[in-house]
Amino acid sequence: MDTISRRRFLALTGGTGVAAAANILNLNEIAEAAITRPLPTGTPILVVVTLYGGNDGLNTVVPYSDSQYYSLRPEISYPPEKVLKLDSDLGLNPAMTGIKSLWDKKKVAIIRGVGYPNSDHSHFTSMAIWQSAERTQSTKSGWLGRWVDTQPEDPMVAINLGSVLPPLLVGKKRSGSVLPLGGLITPTGLLARDCARLSLPAQGEGTLAARAATSLRNLLNISESVSPVLKAPAPVASDLPTVNGGNAGGDNNLSQQLDLVAKLVAAGAPTRVWAVSLGGFDTHANEANAQSELIGIVSNSITRFLSQLEPSGRSKDVTVLIYSEFGRRVAANASAGTDHGTSGPVFVIGDRVQGGMYGEQPSLNNLYKGDLAVTTDFRDIYATLLEEVLKAPAAQILNGWKGRVNSLLRKQ
Amino acid sequence: MATPTKDQERLALSRLFHRNGFGPLPGEFESALRDGFSKSAYKFLIQPSDSVISSQSSSFSVEELGKRPEPGTFANTEYMITMRKQIKDMTIWWLDLMVTTQTPYNEKMTWFWHGHWATSVEKGNFALPMFKQNQTFRKYALGDFAAFSRAMYNDGALQFWLDGQENTAVAPNENLSREFMELFTLGVNRYTEDDVKALARVFTGMQVNRGNGNTTFNPKRHDSSPVTLLGTTKSFTADEAIDLLTSREDCARFIAERMWFRFVSSEHALPSDFDLSTFGNRNIAELMRSITFSPYFYNSNYALVKSPIEWCVGVCRAFGIIPSQVRNPQQIVNGLSKLAQVPFNPPNVGGWPAGELWLTSAAAQFRLNLANLLVKSASLKDLKSVSPFQRVQYLKNHLGVYQWSKRTEDALTSAKSDPERLLLLAINSPEYVVGA
Numbered sequence: 001m002d003t004i005s006r007r008r009f010l011a012l013t014g015g016t017g018v019a020a021a022a023n024i025l026n027l028n029e030i031a032e033a034a035i036t037r038p039l040p041t042g043t044p045i046l047v048v049v050t051l052y053g054g055n056d057g058l059n060t061v062v063p064y065s066d067s068q069y070y071s072l073r074p075e076i077s078y079p080p081e082k083v084l085k086l087d088s089d090l091g092l093n094p095a096m097t098g099i100k101s102l103w104d105k106k107k108v109a110i111i112r113g114v115g116y117p118n119s120d121h122s123h124f125t126s127m128a129i130w131q132s133a134e135r136t137q138s139t140k141s142g143w144l145g146r147w148v149d150t151q152p153e154d155p156m157v158a159i160n161l162g163s164v165l166p167p168l169l170v171g172k173k174r175s176g177s178v179l180p181l182g183g184l185i186t187p188t189g190l191l192a193r194d195c196a197r198l199s200l201p202a203q204g205e206g207t208l209a210a211r212a213a214t215s216l217r218n219l220l221n222i223s224e225s226v227s228p229v230l231k232a233p234a235p236v237a238s239d240l241p242t243v244n245g246g247n248a249g250g251d252n253n254l255s256q257q258l259d260l261v262a263k264l265v266a267a268g269a270p271t272r273v274w275a276v277s278l279g280g281f282d283t284h285a286n287e288a289n290a291q292s293e294l295i296g297i298v299s300n301s302i303t304r305f306l307s308q309l310e311p312s313g314r315s316k317d318v319t320v321l322i323y324s325e326f327g328r329r330v331a332a333n334a335s336a337g338t339d340h341g342t343s344g345p346v347f348v349i350g351d352r353v354q355g356g357m358y359g360e361q362p363s364l365n366n367l368y369k370g371d372l373a374v375t376t377d378f379r380d381i382y383a384t385l386l387e388e389v390l391k392a393p394a395a396q397i398l399n400g401w402k403g404r405v406n407s408l409l410r411k412q
Numbered sequence: 413m414a415t416p417t418k419d420q421e422r423l424a425l426s427r428l429f430h431r432n433g434f435g436p437l438p439g440e441f442e443s444a445l446r447d448g449f450s451k452s453a454y455k456f457l458i459q460p461s462d463s464v465i466s467s468q469s470s471s472f473s474v475e476e477l478g479k480r481p482e483p484g485t486f487a488n489t490e491y492m493i494t495m496r497k498q499i500k501d502m503t504i505w506w507l508d509l510m511v512t513t514q515t516p517y518n519e520k521m522t523w524f525w526h527g528h529w530a531t532s533v534e535k536g537n538f539a540l541p542m543f544k545q546n547q548t549f550r551k552y553a554l555g556d557f558a559a560f561s562r563a564m565y566n567d568g569a570l571q572f573w574l575d576g577q578e579n580t581a582v583a584p585n586e587n588l589s590r591e592f593m594e595l596f597t598l599g600v601n602r603y604t605e606d607d608v609k610a611l612a613r614v615f616t617g618m619q620v621n622r623g624n625g626n627t628t629f630n631p632k633r634h635d636s637s638p639v640t641l642l643g644t645t646k647s648f649t650a651d652e653a654i655d656l657l658t659s660r661e662d663c664a665r666f667i668a669e670r671m672w673f674r675f676v677s678s679e680h681a682l683p684s685d686f687d688l689s690t691f692g693n694r695n696i697a698e699l700m701r702s703i704t705f706s707p708y709f710y711n712s713n714y715a716l717v718k719s720p721i722e723w724c725v726g727v728c729r730a731f732g733i734i735p736s737q738v739r740n741p742q743q744i745v746n747g748l749s750k751l752a753q754v755p756f757n758p759p760n761v762g763g764w765p766a767g768e769l770w771l772t773s774a775a776a777q778f779r780l781n782l783a784n785l786l787v788k789s790a791s792l793k794d795l796k797s798v799s800p801f802q803r804v805q806y807l808k809n810h811l812g813v814y815q816w817s818k819r820t821e822d823a824l825t826s827a828k829s830d831p832e833r834l835l836l837l838a839i840n841s842p843e844y845v846v847g848a
Contacts, residue, residue: 024750026774187780194823194837195780202817205842208679208715211768212842215776
């Protein structure tokens with residue numbers, strides 16, 4: 001697993017057909033749509049952050065008052081004075097200052113002990129279960145892909161940042177699209193002048209040739225007139241720990257992805273679901289620094305993302321979901337890391353969120369084969385987000401799933 | 413054809429090369445202008461059968477990979493990497509063939525049928541069945557459509573793509589039977605839902621070896637009870653049912669419509685008075701010949717947008733760019749992928765789109781990028797040897813373009829002393845992107 005990147009994984013397994021068939025959008029098209037058919041302000045938007053590799057839940061939301069935590073993980077635990085305290089039992093990883101500030105503003109919901117029955121310890125199987133929201137491998141569609149199926153046909157309704165479509169956005173009838181990173185490349189200089197000349201209207205030209213000329217002309221128009229939000233300086237990707245986290249997939253430039261999403265949301269892109277990802281959480285060895293650095297990037301990127309949206313008035317429309325395919329084993333292993341585990345905390349963040357703790361914290365004294373219990377089924381969260389954020393028929397999309405996370409979202 | 417004007421003749425010749433083929437090789441268009449349309453068209457359409465065979469027996473082949481190793485093993489990873497590599501190699505192989513072929517008409521028809529019986533490798537994931545299917549397209553490209561349809565029923569790649577192996581007496585699956593009528597032989601609304609169910613029962617019992625594309629008939633999974641198909645009630649064999657479909661007048665009309673759509677106009681429908689009698693015996697070559705020699709072929713209303721493959725292969729043919737021999741062949745495939753047309757990978761069973769759908773701003777940008785790549789590999793010796801003042805006219809004939817507009821002529825003239833820039837503009841001009 002560790003030597004296979006997510007890209008290759010997707011190319012080699014079930015995701016492959018769809019990955020290849022996915023719509024590839026470019027920034028110009030989305031910018032054009034943001035101008036011609038903007039998403040009405042007030043329309044809820046869901047941003048899904050996938051953490052590939054299995055994020056260590058116990059070092060994300062730390063049970064700092066539990067002596068078991070310290071005795072099971074002598075080398076990779078955070079002392080009480082370092083954690084960012086949320087209540088008398090739990091505190092955030094010291095690197096998560098950004099999310100802590102959002103927590104203080106009551107914008108962060110932490111759902112504890114999330115997973116599914118009979119946890120699978122394979123990255124691929126477990127991620128497939130999380131993304132499809134189905135326990136069996138037979139389902140080839142993702143939960144948000146099936147949501148796309150319920151929407152009017154529009155390639156921009158759900159977009160993944162990066163060039164490969166994750167199973168998450170694969171529907172039964174339709175799928176989300178991908179937006180490869182790489183910025184707005186339009187002709188410049190001499191080529192732009194040449195293209196301008198070549199795309200002038202020509203007398204007596206047939207409709208198709210005229211259309212070809214227009215497409216070239218629009219390319220130049222977009223590069224000149226595209227709304228200024230897109231022209232802000234290109235974001236710089238954060239440096240990442242490269243070795244410790246292994247390579248269990250995911251892109252390595254979360255803040256860059258989210259910067260682009262922020263610009264496009266602010267510009268009015270007609271997109272209701274965005275998918276971004278960060279890899280490197282497979283911390284089998286020397287975990288403490290790597291995981292802390294990664295979760296810090298998540299925290300900073302999300303905070304920066306929401307504050308970037310504020311001037312546009314759309315930050316209140318956005319709800320962010322952060323999940324990983326599993327948590328990690330409670331006890332540390334012999335190389336100061338942790339092996340694949342079961343449940344972990346899920347974060348739901350945004351103005352619409354009722355901040356606070358949800359679900360039961362799995363007990364460290366009641367482990368099953370060294371793993372945490374699952375106290376909340378992940379589909380409860382999906383169902384709640386589908387109904388209350390996307391206003392969609394959750395039962396239809398989630399095969400009749402009945403569980404919900406009560407009062408997770410504020411009443412609108 | 414009736415006596416066309418010189419101008420109409422040039423238009424028809426431009427269409428002959430770009431539509432019935434993949435664009436002229438260096439010097440071909442000038443030589444055809446001297447010969448005139450009739451002579452050139454006969455030469456083009458009547459290709460020696462031995463050359464068709466030689467393009468089939470190219471040195472390329474795809475090996476069978478055998479049984480898949482256990483999941484999670486290193487051997488399995490290697491196996492999957494080989495699977496992907498075979499698909500990549502096969503894609504470049506076909507692009508090479510389109511570019512270098514001496515029988516462009518047969519090659520173009522092979523391409524046409526790939527878009528008609530649109531099967532993607534992205535379900536079975538094995539190259540070999542797709543390669544075998546490609547050989548079947550070559551074999552029947554200009555042959556008997558009835559025999560072709562029977563052969564396609566036995567095609568493992570198509571069967572797997574449309575769940576033929578799931579279609580059993582106990583649990584009929586209508587995927588293949590529906591598409592067989594809707595997309596392959598009759599056209600939508602020329603059959604009923606009951607016909608779809610009936611044909612699905614006739615088609616039960618096929619099993620497919622996903623790795624090599626071999627199909628076998630399993631009588632235990634077959635439903636041999638009589639059905640009523642398009643008004644005839646009996647216990648059909650698959651061949652009998654297919655013969656019934658292809659013998660219908662609707663089949664002649666449908667295939668003529670599809671050819672019209674790809675070779676004459678994707679904007680205007682097949683004229684209702686179109687003479688279908690030339691397809692009376694279901695001979696594909698005869699139908700194509702009647703289209704090529706009809707007045708429609710020099711009617712200036714019927715412009716066609718070049719698909720990304722047609723555009724890219726056309727540029728490669730004119731400037732000696734052999735895909736497998738550029739510095740990084742995969743870059744060409746990536747460019748085509750951005751333009752949303754990669755061989756062996758149609759978006760769905762309906763095949764690729766046509767017309768304006770290829771003319772978005774995004775496509776214009778991706779086309780410019782791919783053009784940049786192609787120009788870097790282009791052999792510009794001949795263009796450079798032409799006086800800058802004659803280069804714009806030279807390119808018109810070299811690329812087989814009907815006419816440059818004044819606009820394009822001006823733009824090209826401003827770049828006349830820089831051959832690379834000149835070529836880049838010429839192949840991105842509306843007159844080259846859209847075939848008059």
